[in-house]
Amino acid sequence: MKRVTNSPSPQGDVVLPCLNEAAALPWVLARIPAGWRALVVDNGSTDGSADLARRLGARVVHEPRRGFGAAAHAGLLAADGDLVAFCDCDASLDPADLPRLAAAVSAGQAELVLGRRRPVGRGVWPPHARAGNLVLARMVRRRTGLRLHDLGPLRVARREALLGLDLTDRRSGYPLQMAVRAAEAGWRVTEVDVPYRPRTGDSKVTGTWRGTLQAVHDMRRVLA
Incomplete structure (x- = not known):
């Protein structure tokens, strides 16, 4: 298996929240761009994901509190690169796309860049998950004025600025x-189209109606 090569002084850290993603990890870690460091946040895996990620050369952080936000924020706190990227660890999104997102942040053209998911085939994005995402994007537009189409997990910003948002x-x-x-902080927020592929393994959130409804509930609570 190919090991990820981490720079001692990375341009940025790629935070990869992970819950039982051993099947996807080799592909995901092999796609980490040069100059970036893979930071796998194990969220209670029972399939050996943490040990596998470590063997493949990733830095591993353990976050016992279950939840995407808990894992993502633990990764942010552990990161020390200038830039921090977030990416799902299920092979549905390609970390190799991150330099395209990071370019606008590095050039000072945006403070936050989101990957707008573009499915590569039918059935990749379940209708219930896509509908929930569109509803939330419209709610965000009404609340903030941001003309976003997707609230997906692939994104890049500067670490110090993210810490200043005091995410809870x-x-x-x-x-x-x-x-x-x-x-609310006046950031310039933009989107970049990225391919969205079939995930490897079982979905923890939006692959089921129950997971989608829970995600929508969590996000509506944030907007409230």
Whole structure:
């Protein structure tokens, strides 16, 4: 298996919240761009994900509190690169796309760049998950004025600026809270199209109606 090569002084850290993603980790870690460091945040995996990530050369952080936001924020606190990227660890999104997102932040053209998911085939994005995402994007538009189409997890910003947002959600509302507080802080927020592929393994959130409804509930609570 190919090991990820981490720079001792990375341009940025790629935070990868992880819950039982051993099947996807080799592909994901092999796609980490040069100059970036993989930071796998194990959120209670029972399939050996943490040990595998470590063997593949990633830095591993353990976050016992369950929840996407808990894992993502633990990664942010552990990061020390100038830039921090967030990416799902299920191979549905390609970390190799991150330099395209990071370019606008590095050039001072935006403070937060989100990956707008573009499905590569039918059935990749379940209708219930896509509908929930569109509803939330419209709610964010009304609340903040941000003309976003997607609240997906692939995103890049500067670490110090993210810490300054004082993000508090530790569940599925974390990505939305980041966008809302960025807008309230006057950040320029943009989107870049990225391919969205079939995930590897079982979905923890939006692959089921129950998971989607929970995510929508968490995000509505953030907006409230």
